[in-house]
Amino acid sequence: MRNTRTRTLTRRAFLTAASVTAALVLAACGSDSGDSGDSDSSGSAGSDTSASSSASAGADAAAGAHxxxxxxxxxxxxxxxxxxxxxxxxxxxxxxxxxxxxxxxxxxxxxxxxxxxxxxxxxxxxxxxxxxxxxxxxxxxxxxxxxxxxxxxxxxxxxxxxxxxxxxxxxxxxxxxxxxxxxxxxxxxxxxxxxxxxxxxxxxxxxxxxxxxxxxxxxxxxxxxx
Structure with a gap:
């Protein structure tokens, strides 16, 4: 009887630990995905801004080269x-x-x-x-x-x-x-x-x-x- 109860407690502890670990992994993945998205979005916005600025500067240079x-x-x-x-x-x-x-x-x-x-x-x-x-x-x-x-x-x-x-x-x-x-x-x-x-x-x-x-x-x- 005692052995059966011990195995039950051990199984519950293992399942609890596994659940906590899975939750932490999912949270970390979500955080990484969010950061990556933000980074990509920020990088894209920065690239667009840079391209726009370059085009504007190029137009200004062409118009001003006289x-x-x-x-x-x-x-x-x-x-x-x-x-x-x-x-x-x-x-x-x-x-x-x-x-x-x-x-x-x-x-x-x-x-x-x-x-x-x-x-x-x-x-x-x-x-x-x-x-x-x-x-x-x-x-x-x-x-x-x-x-x-x-x-x-x-x-x-x-x-x-x-x-x-x-x-x-x-x-x-x-x-x-x-x-x-x-x-x-x-x-x-x-x-x-x-x-x-x-x-x-x-x-x-x-x-x-x-x-x-x-x-x-x-x-x-x-x-x-x-």
Whole structure:
């Protein structure tokens, strides 16, 4: 009888101890899982915050990687290009030379996308982008040694004469005026190359110098000057 009672007490003690141990193990697992979850959540949140901060910093750096010369270049070259497009569009039904018409078409295809690109820069920088038809007097001055805020730009009287011309007279007037216009653009682009900071702007300036210098040579040949 005593042996039976002893075995019963021993079994109860063992079961109690086992239950306590199991409870402690479960509690520990729950705690570890919670800590792991918190750690993962915290790590994920920290990673998201870090990524967001990096993206923001990258955007700020991209927007800030320019100087006042870059702004002046874009704000000045946009209306300069716009006037060139106006002149080029007149050639479609006024020029008599197929070569002049071809040149005018190439000028349109090159300069229209550049206008869009420069407008995008100005918008991203929080600066005003000139719209088609803006008066030249409203544009900020360019930083260059010539002293002329918009080198090569035609005045309203010149544009009026070109608008009324046709045939061979138009060809000669168009080429003469566009040479002056291109020379002004090259002047502005060279200033951007030497004083600008924004990589895409100085790269575009280099392209303008190359392309328009070649077109100046082409136009002089068409005029019989070379």
């Amino acid at each position: 100087n006042p010369q870059d702004v002046s270049f874009a704000q000045g070259m946009i209306p300069h290009h716009q006037q060139a497009l106006t002149m080029a569009k007149l050639a479609a039904d006024r020029a008599s030379s197929a070569k002049v018409k071809d040149l005018a078409s190439r000028i349109e295809k090159a300069q229209d996308p550049e206008i869009k690109t420069m407008s995008g820069w100005l918008t991203s920088w929080g600066e005003d982008a000139p719209k088609s038809g803006d008066g030249m007097e409203s544009m900020p001055g360019m930083d260059h040694s010539g002293g002329d805020a918009m080198p090569g730009m035609m005045d309203p009287a010149d544009m009026g004469k070109l608008d009324k011309a046709s045939g061979a007279d138009f060809d000669t007037m168009f080429l003469t005026m566009m040479i002056d216009h291109h020379e002004g653009a090259v002047d502005m682009a060279n200033t951007e190359k030497s004083k600008g900071k924004y990589g895409p702007a100085t790269s575009m300036a280099d392209d303008i110098v190359t392309a328009q210098t070649a077109e100046i040579t082409e136009m002089n040949k068409l005029l019989g000057k070379n």
